[in-house]
Amino acid sequence: SKEWQEAQTPRKQSSVSNKDCHISTSLPPVPDNVFKLFSDAAWNSASLAGGFGWICTDAKGAQCLQGTEIR
Numbered sequence: 001s002k003e004w005q006e007a008q009t010p011r012k013q014s015s016v017s018n019k020d021c022h023i024s025t026s027l028p029p030v031p032d033n034v035f036k037l038f039s040d041a042a043w044n045s046a047s048l049a050g051g052f053g054w055i056c057t058d059a060k061g062a063q064c065l066q067g068t069e070i071r
Contacts, residue, residue, distance in 0.1 A: 001053055004068040032059045 030036065039054040049071065056065035 001055070001066060001068055004051070004053065004070070030059050034059055035064065 041052040043050040053068040
C-alpha cells in the first residue's frame, strides 16, 4: 500500500469533517482461528479509474496479506 500511496498525485483536502463520521476506537475480539479482512475502494467517474486496497490480519492483528489494484 505504501508504493500505491506514493504513486498517487496529491489531491484537494476533503470537505468531510470528523464530525460527519463515526470513529470506532476498537474492534471486538475474535477467536484465534479467525482472520479479519479490511478493504476499501474508490471510483472516479470522470477518468473511469478505480482503485481497491485490502489487508488481512490474524486474530492478534498481525498482517498476513495486503494488496492494491488500480484500473
